[in-house]
Amino acid sequence: MAPTDLDTNEPRVVLSARGLRRDFAGFVAVKSVDLDVRHGNIHALIGPNGAGKTTVFNLLTKFLAPTSGRIELLGHDITRMAPARVARMGLVRSFQISAIFPHLSVLDNVRVALQRPGGLSVQFWRSLAALDRLTPRAEELLRSVGLDDARNRLAGDLSYGRKRVLEIATTLALDPKVLLLDEPMAGMGHEDVATVSDLIRSVAKDRAVLMVEHNLTVVADLCDWITVMQRGEVLAAGDYATVSRDERVKVAYMGTADD
Ligand SMILES: Nc1ncnc2c1ncn2[C@@H]1O[C@H](COP(=O)(O)OP(=O)(O)OP(=O)(O)O)[C@@H](O)[C@H]1O
Numbered sequence: 525m526a527p528t529d530l531d532t533n534e535p536r537v538v539l540s541a542r543g544l545r546r547d548f549a550g551f552v553a554v555k556s557v558d559l560d561v562r563h564g565n566i567h568a569l570i571g572p573n574g575a576g577k578t579t580v581f582n583l584l585t586k587f588l589a590p591t592s593g594r595i596e597l598l599g600h601d602i603t604r605m606a607p608a609r610v611a612r613m614g615l616v617r618s619f620q621i622s623a624i625f626p627h628l629s630v631l632d633n634v635r636v637a638l639q640r641p642g643g644l645s646v647q648f649w650r651s652l653a654a655l656d657r658l659t660p661r662a663e664e665l666l667r668s669v670g671l672d673d674a675r676n677r678l679a680g681d682l683s684y685g686r687k688r689v690l691e692i693a694t695t696l697a698l699d700p701k702v703l704l705l706d707e708p709m710a711g712m713g714h715e716d717v718a719t720v721s722d723l724i725r726s727v728a729k730d731r732a733v734l735m736v737e738h739n740l741t742v743v744a745d746l747c748d749w750i751t752v753m754q755r756g757e758v759l760a761a762g763d764y765a766t767v768s769r770d771e772r773v774k775v776a777y778m779g780t781a782d783d
Pocket of ligand 1: 548573574578580
């Protein structure tokens with residue numbers, strides 16, 4: 525009998541893809557991708573530009589339909605499911621900073637997030653006053669991410685790193701089982717990277733995190749498992765020590781020793 529997760533001490537797989545493929549007008553952007561994301565793990569998707577990372581994210585979150593292959597979330601086949609339903613089931617993608625409303629306070633940004641049904645629409649017709657009952661939960665969330673001191677500031681006035689923290693807090697409002705982060709450290713200085721790394725570490729204790737990240741120092745420091753993509757395919761997978769020793773990965777990133 526084939527081994528199953530029950531036979532191992534590994535944390536359970538919460539998100540998996542098998543044979544994932546996406547064609548764009550004859551061009552194969554993603555091909556035969558297999559991926560297992562485990563509860564409690566921080567999993568990185570890395571690879572050179574154009575490797576297919578964003579396309580995989582779009583396929584997993586159902587923003588793109590796969591040409592073929594299968595995706596399972598918490599044991600359910602979500603391959604043909606609508607994005608809002610997948611979000612309600614616990615697969616939540618953090619968009620870039622633009623997901624924040626700059627003219628609302630930090631607290632109101634989280635309160636608005638808390639009343640989103642599937643994480644994808646905002647019911648502006650509800651007055652902010654009607655959101656009062658969400659204040660205690662919003663304050664608790666802000667405390668957990670270290671933004672409680674900024675609760676009354678306009679979100680647009682926060683530093684770049686703290687905007688990112690707020691943006692992650694708004695996705696945590698949906699209590700995701702799997703959180704997908706698209707380049708969470710993009711454009712950040714050292715201090716902000718440390719803050720956001722600590723936050724990702726703490727949120728991953730209770731869920732899985734899958735992130736696309738170009739900063740390999742961050743990946744080495746933060747991630748339990750790394751999937752390396754190149755030209756639409758998985759080139760290597762494993763912990764950082766394993767993939768960084770892989771000759772194919774070295775060539776993909778740095779060219780051959782003779783280059
Ligand atoms: N909508 C589309 N139509 C046609 N080709 C596409 C489309 N989306 C992506 N591609 C192509 O698919 C390939 C993979 O792109 P993708 O954006 O997934 O790569 P990536 O690894 O995220 O790259 P980067 O690190 O530069 O963001 C690229 O060659 C890209 O040009």
